Amino acid sequence: MTTSATSSATTASAVEAAPIRHDWSTDEIATILGSPLLELVHRAGLVHHAHNRPNTVQLATLLSIKTGGCPEDCGYCPQSAHYDAPVEKQPLMLVDEVLTAARRAREVGASRFCMGAAWREVKDGPEFDAVLEMVRGVHGLGLEACVTLGMLSDAQAKRLADAGLTAYNHNLDTSPEYYGEIITTRTYEDRLRTLDHVREAGITICCGGIIGLGESTRDRARMLETLANMNPHPESVPINGLVRVEGTPLEGEKPFDPLDLVRMIATARILMPKSQVRLSAGRTSLTREAQVLCFLAGANSIFYGEKLLTTANPETDADLELLRAIGVETVAAPPPAAEPAIKFKSARAASLPVAPSQAAPRA
Numbered sequence: 001m002t003t004s005a006t007s008s009a010t011t012a013s014a015v016e017a018a019p020i021r022h023d024w025s026t027d028e029i030a031t032i033l034g035s036p037l038l039e040l041v042h043r044a045g046l047v048h049h050a051h052n053r054p055n056t057v058q059l060a061t062l063l064s065i066k067t068g069g070c071p072e073d074c075g076y077c078p079q080s081a082h083y084d085a086p087v088e089k090q091p092l093m094l095v096d097e098v099l100t101a102a103r104r105a106r107e108v109g110a111s112r113f114c115m116g117a118a119w120r121e122v123k124d125g126p127e128f129d130a131v132l133e134m135v136r137g138v139h140g141l142g143l144e145a146c147v148t149l150g151m152l153s154d155a156q157a158k159r160l161a162d163a164g165l166t167a168y169n170h171n172l173d174t175s176p177e178y179y180g181e182i183i184t185t186r187t188y189e190d191r192l193r194t195l196d197h198v199r200e201a202g203i204t205i206c207c208g209g210i211i212g213l214g215e216s217t218r219d220r221a222r223m224l225e226t227l228a229n230m231n232p233h234p235e236s237v238p239i240n241g242l243v244r245v246e247g248t249p250l251e252g253e254k255p256f257d258p259l260d261l262v263r264m265i266a267t268a269r270i271l272m273p274k275s276q277v278r279l280s281a282g283r284t285s286l287t288r289e290a291q292v293l294c295f296l297a298g299a300n301s302i303f304y305g306e307k308l309l310t311t312a313n314p315e316t317d318a319d320l321e322l323l324r325a326i327g328v329e330t331v332a333a334p335p336p337a338a339e340p341a342i343k344f345k346s347a348r349a350a351s352l353p354v355a356p357s358q359a360a361p362r363a
């Protein structure tokens, strides 16, 4: 798409008439991502206004229910057992402790409660049974329940659905081609398989990525392409900026440019008009003004609470003050579109991942 073609798509009527697509090419996405920033934000804003309530933001709270000691080697993560990062290991929390935290989150305005366990995969047994109990409890409090537990089987996904799980978070992090530079203990294909199990169970998908890992702009476009060509789109798309943690292989990466985060959010909004686009990790690196730009670009959810699993997040009071200052209301997420659980295009079919053996290992 040329710049003039991009411009032609920036009228409100063109945006409203445009069908929701699942057939984006890398080149198209790279062109959108690289278009002049003001034009990009304008176009994303039109899409956002056409499909969502623009003056609203959902608050989600994220709690680490089992911390550290993870056998995976994600290069950005202080919870990996492969690195000597300053994270105190904690076993799985008790169900009551988690539900107390969920009640507190609800009292301060969160409508979604996400629970993260530093596991490679779900193992059947007492710990998974406890997580199912947590999901039942959070659901019973009237909150959307979301978990991130690593890989899971189709049977485990069904048990989570039966317990009342709203969403399963399983990020792709980066492009299929760059994945092997960041993680070597699992493959992109593993990731996509779990997403298929989640979708088949009728649970909504929360899936996004991270910028600032040393990836190229094309990698960013490829990651968005994988997400945008899923059918249906992930209901929730977290866009993260790398939080560089001491002791992890990526601690020395160059800080990401906040304007690149704005570009990612705007492009995600254009490609996936109805998804909740979540401004996630890395928000402490953004000024208030940069966060406002992210909202203008179509972000409609933030993680709320002073910690994001193990890394810092802005103070809750500062968040509420900012939202008040710009006149944004906090809301529950819209109910996910009623999609028949079995009629979907496999996440694996949406991507042409390069086998990890073909990707260069991290030095």
Ligand code: SF4
Residues within 6 Å of the ligand: 070, 071, 072, 073, 074, 077, 078, 079, 080, 081, 117, 118, 119, 120, 150
């Ligand atoms: S990101 Fe998740 S899977 Fe990767 S090391 Fe951290 S806790 Fe484990």
